[in-house]
Amino acid sequence: MSDLTHEEASEELAGVVLGSATPSLAERVQTHARMCAECRRELTQLESTIRQLGELIPEHPINPGRAAGIRSRLVSRASADTERRPLSVATTAASRVKPPAAQRSTAAPVAHIGAAEEGAGRGVPPGVLAVITGIALLVAGAAVVQMLRANAETNSLRATIELQRDTIETDPKAAAPSAPDQDKLVAEVTGPDVRIIPLTHYGARGAVAKMFWNRETNTWTLVTYSIRQPNPEKIFQVWLSTSNGTVSAGTFIPDATGRAIVQSTNAVRRDGLYSISVTEEAKGGAPTPTGPAVIAGAP
Amino acid sequence: MADGDVSALGSLFDHLARPVYSLVMQLLQSHDLAEDVVESTFWQAWQQAADLAENPDPRSWLLATGRRRALDHLRSRRRQREELLLDKRQLGDLVSISAGEPASETRTDFVRRLRDLEPEEREVLELGYFRGLSQGDIADLTGEAAPTVKARMRTALTKLRRADEEEPAAE
Numbered sequence: 001m002s003d004l005t006h007e008e009a010s011e012e013l014a015g016v017v018l019g020s021a022t023p024s025l026a027e028r029v030q031t032h033a034r035m036c037a038e039c040r041r042e043l044t045q046l047e048s049t050i051r052q053l054g055e056l057i058p059e060h061p062i063n064p065g066r067a068a069g070i071r072s073r074l075v076s077r078a079s080a081d082t083e084r085r086p087l088s089v090a091t092t093a094a095s096r097v098k099p100p101a102a103q104r105s106t107a108a109p110v111a112h113i114g115a116a117e118e119g120a121g122r123g124v125p126p127g128v129l130a131v132i133t134g135i136a137l138l139v140a141g142a143a144v145v146q147m148l149r150a151n152a153e154t155n156s157l158r159a160t161i162e163l164q165r166d167t168i169e170t171d172p173k174a175a176a177p178s179a180p181d182q183d184k185l186v187a188e189v190t191g192p193d194v195r196i197i198p199l200t201h202y203g204a205r206g207a208v209a210k211m212f213w214n215r216e217t218n219t220w221t222l223v224t225y226s227i228r229q230p231n232p233e234k235i236f237q238v239w240l241s242t243s244n245g246t247v248s249a250g251t252f253i254p255d256a257t258g259r260a261i262v263q264s265t266n267a268v269r270r271d272g273l274y275s276i277s278v279t280e281e282a283k284g285g286a287p288t289p290t291g292p293a294v295i296a297g298a299p
Numbered sequence: 300m301a302d303g304d305v306s307a308l309g310s311l312f313d314h315l316a317r318p319v320y321s322l323v324m325q326l327l328q329s330h331d332l333a334e335d336v337v338e339s340t341f342w343q344a345w346q347q348a349a350d351l352a353e354n355p356d357p358r359s360w361l362l363a364t365g366r367r368r369a370l371d372h373l374r375s376r377r378r379q380r381e382e383l384l385l386d387k388r389q390l391g392d393l394v395s396i397s398a399g400e401p402a403s404e405t406r407t408d409f410v411r412r413l414r415d416l417e418p419e420e421r422e423v424l425e426l427g428y429f430r431g432l433s434q435g436d437i438a439d440l441t442g443e444a445a446p447t448v449k450a451r452m453r454t455a456l457t458k459l460r461r462a463d464e465e466e467p468a469a470e
Contacts, residue, residue, distance in 0.1 A: 014453035018427040019370045020434045047363075049459045052409045053428055054362050060324035060333075062317060070338045071312050075305055078345050082303045 004032045009039055017046040072257055076225075185261065188212065188219045197276055199297035208258075209295055211276050218267045220249050222278075226258040227295065230280050237281045238262055239289050243272035251285045273299050300348040308345050311357070316341070319361050323369040326431045332372055340365040373431045412459050420455035423448055 004012075009032040015021035016029045033039040188194075189212035198207035199222075209224040222238050230236055230253060238249040247266055254260040275298040280291040300307035319340055324333040343364055344351055354360045413421065422441065426432045434452075438445040 011449060011453065014456045015427075015434050015449055017456070018424070018452060019366065019431060020427040020437065020452065022433065045460055046456050049456050050428070051359050051362070052459070053424070054322060054359075054366070056410075056413075057318070057321045057325050057429075059317065060321045062320040062324075062334075062337075063330070066330075066334055067316055067320075070316070070334060070341075071309060074312060074338060074341050074345070075309050077342065078305045078308050081345070082305060 004028050006032070006036060006039070009033065009036065010042070013039060013042055013046055017043065017050050076257065185221065185263070188214050188217065188263070189221050191216055195299065197297045197299050199276060199278065199295040201295045211297065213273070215270055218265050220264050220266055222249065222262040224254055224258060224260045227254050227260070228258065229254065233283055234280050235283050235285065236278050236294060237285050237289070239277045239279065240266055240268060241274040241277070242268045243274070244268070246288060248285065300345065301352045308341065311344060312341050315358055315361050318358065319365040322362055323365045325429055326366065326369040327372060336365055336368045336372065340368055370431045409459070416455055416458055420451050420458070423451045424455050427452060
Protein backbone atom coordinates (compact mmCIF):
# COMPACT_ATOMS: atom_id res chain seq x y z
CA MET A 1 0.00 0.00 0.00
CA SER A 2 1.35 3.42 -0.95
CA ASP A 3 2.08 5.95 1.78
CA LEU A 4 1.05 8.83 -0.50
CA THR A 5 -2.30 10.56 -0.28
CA HIS A 6 -4.26 11.00 -3.50
CA GLU A 7 -3.32 14.68 -3.65
CA GLU A 8 0.37 13.96 -3.13
CA ALA A 9 0.40 11.24 -5.77
CA SER A 10 -1.57 13.35 -8.21
CA GLU A 11 0.98 16.16 -7.97
CA GLU A 12 3.78 13.78 -8.94
CA LEU A 13 2.13 12.19 -11.97
CA ALA A 14 3.71 14.54 -14.51
CA GLY A 15 7.17 13.99 -13.09
CA VAL A 16 6.63 10.24 -13.20
CA VAL A 17 5.67 10.09 -16.89
CA LEU A 18 8.48 12.48 -17.80
CA GLY A 19 10.91 10.30 -15.88
CA SER A 20 11.98 13.27 -13.76
CA ALA A 21 10.79 11.88 -10.44
CA THR A 22 13.25 9.78 -8.45
CA PRO A 23 12.81 6.02 -8.95
CA SER A 24 11.63 5.51 -5.38
CA LEU A 25 9.05 8.28 -5.65
CA ALA A 26 7.92 6.96 -9.03
CA GLU A 27 7.41 3.52 -7.48
CA ARG A 28 5.33 4.98 -4.64
CA VAL A 29 3.18 6.89 -7.14
CA GLN A 30 2.71 3.80 -9.28
CA THR A 31 1.70 1.84 -6.19
CA HIS A 32 -0.94 4.45 -5.42
CA ALA A 33 -2.13 4.52 -9.03
CA ARG A 34 -2.72 0.78 -9.00
CA MET A 35 -5.34 1.36 -6.32
CA CYS A 36 -6.71 4.68 -7.64
CA ALA A 37 -8.75 4.72 -10.84
CA GLU A 38 -8.53 8.49 -11.19
CA CYS A 39 -4.73 8.54 -11.07
CA ARG A 40 -4.54 5.52 -13.38
CA ARG A 41 -6.66 7.34 -15.94
CA GLU A 42 -4.57 10.49 -15.67
CA LEU A 43 -1.36 8.49 -16.01
CA THR A 44 -2.68 6.89 -19.20
CA GLN A 45 -3.57 10.30 -20.64
CA LEU A 46 -0.24 11.80 -19.69
CA GLU A 47 1.60 8.87 -21.22
CA SER A 48 -0.27 9.42 -24.45
CA THR A 49 0.81 13.06 -24.43
CA ILE A 50 4.39 12.05 -23.77
CA ARG A 51 4.27 9.70 -26.77
CA GLN A 52 3.38 12.66 -28.99
CA LEU A 53 6.25 14.60 -27.50
CA GLY A 54 8.53 11.74 -28.47
CA GLU A 55 7.44 12.02 -32.09
CA LEU A 56 8.94 15.53 -32.23
CA ILE A 57 12.48 14.26 -31.74
CA PRO A 58 14.76 15.46 -34.51
CA GLU A 59 16.22 12.56 -36.45
CA HIS A 60 19.74 11.50 -35.55
CA PRO A 61 20.95 9.32 -38.41
CA ILE A 62 22.47 6.04 -37.28
CA ASN A 63 25.64 4.90 -39.02
CA PRO A 64 24.50 2.15 -41.47
CA GLY A 65 27.56 -0.01 -40.76
CA ARG A 66 27.12 0.25 -37.00
CA ALA A 67 23.39 -0.43 -37.37
CA ALA A 68 24.17 -3.55 -39.39
CA GLY A 69 26.55 -4.63 -36.63
CA ILE A 70 23.92 -4.16 -33.93
CA ARG A 71 21.37 -6.03 -36.03
CA SER A 72 23.77 -8.90 -36.63
CA ARG A 73 24.58 -9.21 -32.94
CA LEU A 74 20.90 -9.17 -32.02
CA VAL A 75 19.96 -11.81 -34.57
CA SER A 76 22.93 -13.90 -33.55
CA ARG A 77 22.05 -13.72 -29.85
CA ALA A 78 18.40 -14.45 -30.60
CA SER A 79 19.42 -17.41 -32.70
CA ALA A 80 21.55 -18.78 -29.88
CA ASP A 81 18.71 -18.06 -27.47
CA THR A 82 16.32 -20.02 -29.67
CA GLU A 83 18.75 -22.94 -29.63
CA ARG A 84 18.81 -22.89 -25.85
CA ARG A 85 15.03 -22.68 -25.51
CA PRO A 86 14.23 -26.23 -26.67
CA LEU A 87 15.88 -27.69 -23.57
CA SER A 88 13.41 -26.00 -21.29
CA VAL A 89 10.58 -26.59 -23.75
CA ALA A 90 11.55 -30.25 -23.95
CA THR A 91 11.44 -30.48 -20.18
CA THR A 92 8.04 -28.86 -20.20
CA ALA A 93 6.83 -31.13 -22.95
CA ALA A 94 8.05 -34.17 -21.08
CA SER A 95 6.48 -33.02 -17.86
CA ARG A 96 3.26 -32.44 -19.75
CA VAL A 97 3.31 -35.95 -21.11
CA LYS A 98 4.21 -37.67 -17.88
CA PRO A 99 1.65 -36.51 -15.31
CA PRO A 100 -1.47 -37.70 -17.15
CA ALA A 101 0.13 -41.14 -17.54
CA ALA A 102 1.03 -41.15 -13.89
CA GLN A 103 -2.42 -39.94 -12.90
CA ARG A 104 -4.04 -42.69 -14.91
CA SER A 105 -1.79 -45.13 -13.00
CA THR A 106 -1.07 -47.98 -15.39
CA ALA A 107 -4.53 -48.37 -16.78
CA ALA A 108 -4.27 -46.08 -19.77
CA PRO A 109 -0.79 -47.22 -20.86
CA VAL A 110 -1.93 -50.84 -20.55
CA ALA A 111 -4.92 -50.12 -22.75
CA HIS A 112 -2.76 -48.28 -25.29
CA ILE A 113 -0.06 -50.91 -25.46
CA GLY A 114 -2.62 -53.67 -25.41
CA ALA A 115 -4.40 -52.18 -28.39
CA ALA A 116 -1.17 -51.95 -30.33
CA GLU A 117 -0.10 -55.47 -29.56
CA GLU A 118 -3.42 -57.27 -29.68
CA GLY A 119 -3.76 -58.18 -26.05
CA ALA A 120 -0.08 -58.77 -25.45
CA GLY A 121 -0.46 -56.85 -22.20
CA ARG A 122 -3.02 -59.23 -20.75
CA GLY A 123 -1.66 -61.16 -17.87
CA VAL A 124 1.61 -59.22 -17.83
CA PRO A 125 2.61 -58.27 -14.28
CA PRO A 126 2.13 -54.55 -13.42
CA GLY A 127 5.86 -54.11 -12.75
CA VAL A 128 6.75 -55.20 -16.28
CA LEU A 129 4.08 -52.92 -17.70
CA ALA A 130 5.51 -50.00 -15.75
CA VAL A 131 8.94 -50.67 -17.26
CA ILE A 132 7.44 -50.88 -20.76
CA THR A 133 5.54 -47.65 -20.14
CA GLY A 134 8.71 -45.95 -18.94
CA ILE A 135 10.60 -47.03 -22.05
CA ALA A 136 7.74 -45.80 -24.27
CA LEU A 137 7.81 -42.43 -22.55
CA LEU A 138 11.58 -42.19 -22.91
CA VAL A 139 11.35 -42.95 -26.63
CA ALA A 140 8.58 -40.39 -27.06
CA GLY A 141 10.57 -37.82 -25.09
CA ALA A 142 13.67 -38.43 -27.18
CA ALA A 143 11.62 -37.95 -30.35
CA VAL A 144 10.26 -34.66 -29.03
CA VAL A 145 13.74 -33.44 -28.11
CA GLN A 146 15.08 -34.42 -31.53
CA MET A 147 12.23 -32.61 -33.28
CA LEU A 148 12.74 -29.46 -31.20
CA ARG A 149 16.47 -29.53 -31.83
CA ALA A 150 15.82 -29.81 -35.57
CA ASN A 151 13.57 -26.74 -35.31
CA ALA A 152 16.29 -24.89 -33.42
CA GLU A 153 18.82 -25.77 -36.10
CA THR A 154 16.42 -24.48 -38.74
CA ASN A 155 15.93 -21.20 -36.91
CA SER A 156 19.65 -20.86 -36.41
CA LEU A 157 20.31 -21.50 -40.06
CA ARG A 158 17.68 -19.04 -41.18
CA ALA A 159 19.31 -16.43 -38.94
CA THR A 160 22.68 -17.16 -40.48
CA ILE A 161 21.28 -16.79 -43.97
CA GLU A 162 19.71 -13.48 -42.94
CA LEU A 163 23.06 -12.37 -41.59
CA GLN A 164 24.82 -13.25 -44.80
CA ARG A 165 22.30 -11.30 -46.80
CA ASP A 166 22.79 -8.35 -44.48
CA THR A 167 26.51 -8.50 -44.95
CA ILE A 168 26.15 -8.61 -48.69
CA GLU A 169 23.68 -5.75 -48.70
CA THR A 170 25.52 -3.50 -46.31
CA ASP A 171 29.06 -4.20 -47.36
CA PRO A 172 29.43 -5.19 -51.00
CA LYS A 173 33.16 -5.74 -50.49
CA ALA A 174 32.65 -8.28 -47.74
CA ALA A 175 34.07 -11.63 -48.70
CA ALA A 176 31.05 -13.64 -47.60
CA PRO A 177 30.15 -16.53 -49.87
CA SER A 178 27.00 -16.07 -51.85
CA ALA A 179 23.94 -17.00 -49.81
CA PRO A 180 22.30 -20.11 -51.24
CA ASP A 181 18.58 -20.17 -51.86
CA GLN A 182 17.08 -20.11 -48.38
CA ASP A 183 14.27 -22.59 -48.89
CA LYS A 184 16.45 -25.11 -50.72
CA LEU A 185 19.07 -24.79 -48.03
CA VAL A 186 16.62 -25.21 -45.19
CA ALA A 187 15.11 -28.22 -46.96
CA GLU A 188 18.54 -29.81 -47.20
CA VAL A 189 19.28 -29.46 -43.50
CA THR A 190 15.86 -30.40 -42.17
CA GLY A 191 15.17 -33.53 -44.16
CA PRO A 192 14.21 -36.73 -42.36
CA ASP A 193 17.66 -38.24 -42.77
CA VAL A 194 19.97 -35.40 -41.75
CA ARG A 195 22.85 -36.01 -39.41
CA ILE A 196 24.38 -33.04 -37.59
CA ILE A 197 28.07 -33.07 -36.72
CA PRO A 198 29.47 -30.26 -34.55
CA LEU A 199 32.93 -28.90 -35.32
CA THR A 200 35.14 -27.08 -32.89
CA HIS A 201 38.74 -26.25 -32.11
CA TYR A 202 40.96 -26.56 -29.08
CA GLY A 203 40.02 -24.00 -26.45
CA ALA A 204 36.56 -23.27 -27.84
CA ARG A 205 33.73 -23.55 -25.34
CA GLY A 206 31.40 -25.26 -27.79
CA ALA A 207 30.76 -25.90 -31.44
CA VAL A 208 31.89 -23.10 -33.73
CA ALA A 209 30.38 -24.77 -36.79
CA LYS A 210 27.99 -27.56 -37.71
CA MET A 211 27.90 -29.89 -40.67
CA PHE A 212 24.46 -30.99 -41.83
CA TRP A 213 24.81 -34.28 -43.70
CA ASN A 214 21.67 -35.07 -45.67
CA ARG A 215 22.17 -38.76 -46.22
CA GLU A 216 19.19 -38.98 -48.54
CA THR A 217 20.49 -36.42 -51.05
CA ASN A 218 24.23 -36.69 -50.25
CA THR A 219 24.27 -32.94 -49.62
CA TRP A 220 26.75 -31.52 -47.10
CA THR A 221 26.02 -28.09 -45.63
CA LEU A 222 28.62 -26.54 -43.37
CA VAL A 223 27.45 -23.58 -41.27
CA THR A 224 30.10 -21.71 -39.29
CA TYR A 225 29.07 -19.45 -36.41
CA SER A 226 32.29 -17.97 -35.14
CA ILE A 227 35.45 -18.75 -37.02
CA ARG A 228 38.43 -16.47 -37.47
CA GLN A 229 39.41 -14.92 -40.78
CA PRO A 230 42.01 -16.82 -42.85
CA ASN A 231 45.44 -15.31 -43.17
CA PRO A 232 46.15 -13.06 -46.20
CA GLU A 233 46.12 -14.90 -49.52
CA LYS A 234 44.55 -17.93 -47.81
CA ILE A 235 41.11 -19.51 -47.72
CA PHE A 236 39.47 -22.23 -45.69
CA GLN A 237 38.79 -25.64 -47.24
CA VAL A 238 36.39 -28.30 -45.95
CA TRP A 239 37.45 -31.96 -45.97
CA LEU A 240 35.53 -35.18 -45.47
CA SER A 241 37.62 -38.09 -44.30
CA THR A 242 35.71 -41.17 -45.51
CA SER A 243 36.11 -44.86 -46.19
CA ASN A 244 36.83 -43.85 -49.80
CA GLY A 245 39.59 -41.42 -48.83
CA THR A 246 39.68 -37.71 -48.09
CA VAL A 247 37.58 -35.51 -50.36
CA SER A 248 37.11 -31.74 -50.59
CA ALA A 249 33.70 -30.35 -49.66
CA GLY A 250 34.25 -26.75 -50.76
CA THR A 251 36.17 -23.61 -49.88
CA PHE A 252 35.05 -20.45 -48.13
CA ILE A 253 35.97 -17.20 -46.41
CA PRO A 254 33.75 -16.30 -43.45
CA ASP A 255 32.18 -12.88 -43.13
CA ALA A 256 33.36 -10.35 -40.58
CA THR A 257 31.36 -12.03 -37.81
CA GLY A 258 32.83 -15.47 -38.52
CA ARG A 259 29.82 -16.84 -40.35
CA ALA A 260 29.68 -18.79 -43.57
CA ILE A 261 27.61 -21.42 -45.34
CA VAL A 262 29.23 -23.95 -47.69
CA GLN A 263 27.33 -26.61 -49.55
CA SER A 264 28.58 -29.53 -51.61
CA THR A 265 27.48 -32.95 -52.83
CA ASN A 266 29.49 -36.04 -51.99
CA ALA A 267 28.23 -39.61 -51.93
CA VAL A 268 29.44 -41.23 -48.73
CA ARG A 269 28.32 -44.56 -47.27
CA ARG A 270 26.18 -44.22 -44.16
CA ASP A 271 28.91 -45.74 -42.03
CA GLY A 272 31.72 -44.35 -44.16
CA LEU A 273 32.38 -40.96 -42.54
CA TYR A 274 35.37 -40.82 -40.20
CA SER A 275 35.83 -37.11 -39.59
CA ILE A 276 35.35 -33.60 -40.97
CA SER A 277 38.00 -30.90 -40.88
CA VAL A 278 38.59 -27.39 -42.15
CA THR A 279 42.13 -26.41 -43.11
CA GLU A 280 43.72 -23.19 -44.21
CA GLU A 281 44.93 -23.45 -47.79
CA ALA A 282 46.24 -21.22 -50.55
CA LYS A 283 43.61 -19.36 -52.56
CA GLY A 284 42.01 -21.66 -55.10
CA GLY A 285 42.10 -24.64 -52.76
CA ALA A 286 44.25 -27.76 -52.66
CA PRO A 287 43.74 -31.33 -53.96
CA THR A 288 44.61 -32.75 -50.53
CA PRO A 289 44.82 -31.08 -47.12
CA THR A 290 48.17 -29.38 -46.56
CA GLY A 291 47.51 -26.59 -44.07
CA PRO A 292 46.77 -26.71 -40.36
CA ALA A 293 43.32 -27.83 -39.24
CA VAL A 294 41.33 -24.87 -38.02
CA ILE A 295 38.32 -26.81 -36.78
CA ALA A 296 37.34 -30.48 -36.83
CA GLY A 297 34.61 -32.87 -35.77
CA ALA A 298 33.65 -36.50 -35.96
CA PRO A 299 30.30 -38.31 -36.09
CA MET B 300 8.80 -13.17 -32.64
CA ALA B 301 7.07 -14.74 -29.65
CA ASP B 302 7.38 -18.06 -31.51
CA GLY B 303 11.15 -17.68 -31.72
CA ASP B 304 11.13 -16.24 -35.24
CA VAL B 305 14.54 -14.60 -35.39
CA SER B 306 13.84 -12.88 -38.70
CA ALA B 307 10.95 -11.01 -37.04
CA LEU B 308 13.46 -9.41 -34.69
CA GLY B 309 15.49 -8.33 -37.73
CA SER B 310 12.40 -6.81 -39.32
CA LEU B 311 11.46 -5.00 -36.13
CA PHE B 312 14.96 -3.57 -35.95
CA ASP B 313 14.83 -2.50 -39.62
CA HIS B 314 11.58 -0.62 -39.08
CA LEU B 315 12.13 0.97 -35.68
CA ALA B 316 15.85 1.26 -34.95
CA ARG B 317 15.96 4.78 -36.37
CA PRO B 318 13.34 6.44 -34.15
CA VAL B 319 14.62 4.62 -31.06
CA TYR B 320 18.17 5.68 -31.85
CA SER B 321 17.08 9.28 -32.45
CA LEU B 322 15.35 9.44 -29.08
CA VAL B 323 18.16 7.93 -27.02
CA MET B 324 20.78 9.90 -28.94
CA GLN B 325 18.89 13.09 -28.10
CA LEU B 326 19.13 12.15 -24.44
CA LEU B 327 22.63 10.71 -24.27
CA GLN B 328 24.46 12.83 -26.88
CA SER B 329 26.86 9.94 -27.43
CA HIS B 330 26.82 7.60 -30.42
CA ASP B 331 28.46 4.76 -28.49
CA LEU B 332 26.06 4.95 -25.56
CA ALA B 333 23.07 5.39 -27.84
CA GLU B 334 24.02 2.28 -29.82
CA ASP B 335 24.38 0.30 -26.60
CA VAL B 336 20.94 1.40 -25.49
CA VAL B 337 19.37 0.59 -28.87
CA GLU B 338 20.85 -2.89 -28.75
CA SER B 339 19.72 -3.57 -25.20
CA THR B 340 16.26 -2.18 -26.00
CA PHE B 341 15.71 -4.52 -28.94
CA TRP B 342 17.13 -7.40 -26.92
CA GLN B 343 14.56 -6.68 -24.25
CA ALA B 344 11.92 -6.70 -26.98
CA TRP B 345 13.09 -10.19 -27.98
CA GLN B 346 13.03 -11.42 -24.41
CA GLN B 347 9.58 -9.95 -23.81
CA ALA B 348 8.23 -10.88 -27.23
CA ALA B 349 5.05 -12.33 -25.77
CA ASP B 350 4.21 -9.04 -24.02
CA LEU B 351 5.15 -7.06 -27.11
CA ALA B 352 2.91 -9.22 -29.31
CA GLU B 353 -0.07 -8.16 -27.23
CA ASN B 354 0.86 -4.49 -27.41
CA PRO B 355 -1.06 -2.68 -30.15
CA ASP B 356 1.70 -0.09 -30.46
CA PRO B 357 5.17 -1.68 -30.50
CA ARG B 358 6.71 1.63 -31.62
CA SER B 359 5.61 3.32 -28.40
CA TRP B 360 6.76 0.34 -26.36
CA LEU B 361 10.23 0.49 -27.92
CA LEU B 362 10.48 4.28 -27.56
CA ALA B 363 9.42 4.15 -23.90
CA THR B 364 11.79 1.26 -23.15
CA GLY B 365 14.68 2.96 -24.94
CA ARG B 366 14.04 6.18 -23.09
CA ARG B 367 13.92 4.43 -19.72
CA ARG B 368 17.22 2.74 -20.44
CA ALA B 369 18.79 6.00 -21.58
CA LEU B 370 17.60 7.69 -18.38
CA ASP B 371 19.16 4.86 -16.36
CA HIS B 372 22.45 5.60 -18.11
CA LEU B 373 22.17 9.30 -17.37
CA ARG B 374 21.39 8.72 -13.73
CA SER B 375 24.06 6.12 -13.20
CA ARG B 376 26.50 8.99 -13.00
CA ARG B 377 25.90 12.23 -11.19
CA ARG B 378 26.26 15.04 -13.67
CA GLN B 379 28.12 18.12 -12.65
CA ARG B 380 26.49 21.49 -12.63
CA GLU B 381 28.69 22.65 -15.54
CA GLU B 382 27.45 19.75 -17.61
CA LEU B 383 23.86 20.52 -16.74
CA LEU B 384 24.35 24.15 -17.70
CA LEU B 385 25.75 23.01 -21.03
CA ASP B 386 22.65 20.86 -21.45
CA LYS B 387 20.52 23.90 -20.86
CA ARG B 388 22.44 26.02 -23.37
CA GLN B 389 22.25 23.29 -26.00
CA LEU B 390 18.50 22.97 -25.72
CA GLY B 391 16.63 23.31 -28.95
CA ASP B 392 13.27 24.92 -28.79
CA LEU B 393 10.51 22.35 -29.13
CA VAL B 394 8.58 24.52 -31.51
CA SER B 395 11.53 25.09 -33.80
CA ILE B 396 12.51 21.41 -33.57
CA SER B 397 9.18 20.42 -34.96
CA ALA B 398 8.94 23.24 -37.51
CA GLY B 399 10.60 21.41 -40.39
CA GLU B 400 8.86 18.09 -39.93
CA PRO B 401 6.07 16.88 -42.19
CA ALA B 402 2.83 17.89 -40.57
CA SER B 403 -0.07 15.59 -40.04
CA GLU B 404 -3.22 17.13 -38.63
CA THR B 405 -2.58 15.58 -35.22
CA ARG B 406 0.97 16.75 -35.21
CA THR B 407 0.09 20.28 -36.28
CA ASP B 408 -2.47 20.46 -33.53
CA PHE B 409 0.06 19.21 -31.00
CA VAL B 410 2.69 21.71 -32.14
CA ARG B 411 0.14 24.49 -31.89
CA ARG B 412 -0.53 23.58 -28.28
CA LEU B 413 3.20 23.46 -27.66
CA ARG B 414 3.55 26.93 -29.09
CA ASP B 415 0.82 28.14 -26.77
CA LEU B 416 2.73 27.04 -23.67
CA GLU B 417 4.51 29.61 -21.55
CA PRO B 418 8.28 29.62 -22.26
CA GLU B 419 9.08 28.39 -18.75
CA GLU B 420 6.60 25.54 -19.17
CA ARG B 421 8.27 24.44 -22.41
CA GLU B 422 11.61 24.72 -20.69
CA VAL B 423 10.78 22.22 -17.94
CA LEU B 424 9.42 19.81 -20.54
CA GLU B 425 12.57 20.10 -22.61
CA LEU B 426 14.86 19.65 -19.64
CA GLY B 427 12.85 16.76 -18.30
CA TYR B 428 11.98 14.91 -21.49
CA PHE B 429 14.81 15.61 -23.91
CA ARG B 430 17.63 15.93 -21.39
CA GLY B 431 16.41 13.49 -18.78
CA LEU B 432 17.02 15.88 -15.91
CA SER B 433 15.49 15.16 -12.54
CA GLN B 434 13.16 17.67 -10.96
CA GLY B 435 15.93 18.54 -8.50
CA ASP B 436 18.38 19.28 -11.32
CA ILE B 437 15.81 21.38 -13.14
CA ALA B 438 15.09 23.33 -9.99
CA ASP B 439 18.81 23.86 -9.51
CA LEU B 440 19.31 25.03 -13.07
CA THR B 441 16.33 27.30 -13.34
CA GLY B 442 16.62 28.71 -9.84
CA GLU B 443 13.03 27.75 -9.11
CA ALA B 444 11.75 25.81 -6.11
CA ALA B 445 11.15 22.10 -6.71
CA PRO B 446 7.37 22.40 -6.12
CA THR B 447 7.24 25.12 -8.78
CA VAL B 448 9.01 22.83 -11.26
CA LYS B 449 6.54 20.04 -10.47
CA ALA B 450 3.59 22.35 -10.93
CA ARG B 451 4.93 23.66 -14.25
CA MET B 452 5.42 20.15 -15.56
CA ARG B 453 1.90 19.23 -14.67
CA THR B 454 0.41 22.38 -16.14
CA ALA B 455 2.41 22.00 -19.34
CA LEU B 456 1.36 18.39 -19.88
CA THR B 457 -2.25 19.15 -19.06
CA LYS B 458 -2.30 21.95 -21.63
CA LEU B 459 -0.80 19.64 -24.22
CA ARG B 460 -3.56 17.07 -23.92
CA ARG B 461 -5.99 16.99 -26.75
CA ALA B 462 -9.36 18.42 -25.91
CA ASP B 463 -11.02 15.08 -26.57
CA GLU B 464 -8.78 13.40 -24.00
CA GLU B 465 -9.96 15.72 -21.28
CA GLU B 466 -13.25 13.97 -20.77
CA PRO B 467 -13.90 10.30 -21.31
CA ALA B 468 -16.49 9.59 -23.98
CA ALA B 469 -20.01 9.28 -22.62
CA GLU B 470 -21.05 5.64 -22.29
